[in-house]
Amino acid sequence: MAKGMFVDTSICTGCKACQVACKEWNELDPEPAHFKSDPATKLLADHFTGDSYDNTGKISATDWRHVRFIEQFNRNRIGSRWLFSSDSCKHCTDAACLNVCPYSAIIRTEMGNVVVLQDKCQGARDCTHACPYGVVRYSDKSGTSQKCTLCNDRIHNGLGTACAKACPTGSIRFGEVAELRTRADSRLARLKASGEARANIYGYKEAKGLNVFYLLMDKPSVYGLPENPVVQQRPKSLPPLPANLGILVIGVTALVKFRERGAKERSEEKR
Numbered sequence: 001m002a003k004g005m006f007v008d009t010s011i012c013t014g015c016k017a018c019q020v021a022c023k024e025w026n027e028l029d030p031e032p033a034h035f036k037s038d039p040a041t042k043l044l045a046d047h048f049t050g051d052s053y054d055n056t057g058k059i060s061a062t063d064w065r066h067v068r069f070i071e072q073f074n075r076n077r078i079g080s081r082w083l084f085s086s087d088s089c090k091h092c093t094d095a096a097c098l099n100v101c102p103y104s105a106i107i108r109t110e111m112g113n114v115v116v117l118q119d120k121c122q123g124a125r126d127c128t129h130a131c132p133y134g135v136v137r138y139s140d141k142s143g144t145s146q147k148c149t150l151c152n153d154r155i156h157n158g159l160g161t162a163c164a165k166a167c168p169t170g171s172i173r174f175g176e177v178a179e180l181r182t183r184a185d186s187r188l189a190r191l192k193a194s195g196e197a198r199a200n201i202y203g204y205k206e207a208k209g210l211n212v213f214y215l216l217m218d219k220p221s222v223y224g225l226p227e228n229p230v231v232q233q234r235p236k237s238l239p240p241l242p243a244n245l246g247i248l249v250i251g252v253t254a255l256v257k258f259r260e261r262g263a264k265e266r267s268e269e270k271r
């Protein structure tokens with residue numbers, strides 16, 4: 001059964017705890033564009049957005065998650081509306097990134113998540129151009145493509161994703177996709193009954209279904225999501241994916257990485 005996440009944007013407060021948890025668990029570097037080195041003070045903040053409470057701005061090779069702020073004000077700054085959405089890889093059922101990789105360096109594990117194998121990625125960037133959501137990004141530092149793995153090491157060891165665990169409002173839920181859909185349907189019905197006519201679910205039909213899907217309070221384009229994402233398919237010249245080999249590699253990698261970081265998780269549990 002596929003695992004995934006249900007992101008209920010109606011109860012997201014934009015606190016960015018999920019974004020911080022993602023960076024911390026995955027040991028992602030500071031965003032290079034946001035800091036500059038200074039011999040005296042080491043790092044200086046630089047190039048933050050400056051025109052929004054969202055200071056990081058977008059997903060990148062070192063920000064695998066981004067809490068999008070939709071700040072809507074009229075001319076008099078009266079009657080404002082704030083929408084938030086914690087965005088990341090959707091772990092598409094029909095994943096364009098995986099379809100187009102010429103080196104079969106992107107695989108789907110038996111849990112349904114889509115992972116870039118860092119030791120196989122050649123930095124060709126076909127995936128970064130193909131992803132309809134712009135969430136897989138090239139890293140100059142590693143020379144590879146980077147994105148959310150659905151916390152591959154955690155979920156293969158019985159834990160949920162770091163972002164879902166950190167979320168204080170329950171806006172991000174990790175679990176079986178089928179169960180999450182039942183929860184999402186129920187929540188949508190309640191919102192509709194309370195007068196939220198524009199509430200909708202994004203991810204049931206897009207890319208043949210997204211394992212990470214969203215309850216939105218307005219149409220997808222308001223959140224920067226494509227209404228009809230186009231999913232590139234595998235070029236005929238590419239050989240078939242070595243699926244079983246890939247799954248084995250990713251399973252062993254996840255186990256090794258998880259064991260190395262067992263102490264970190266135990267201290268997290270104590271907190």
Ligand code: SF4
Nearest residue numbers: 089090092096097131
């Ligand atoms: S959202 Fe983009 S990177 Fe993630 S699985 Fe879909 S196509 Fe790949």
Ligand code: SF4
Nearest residue numbers: 012013015016018167
């Ligand atoms: S942790 Fe939860 S409430 Fe906070 S920004 Fe992320 S999804 Fe929203």
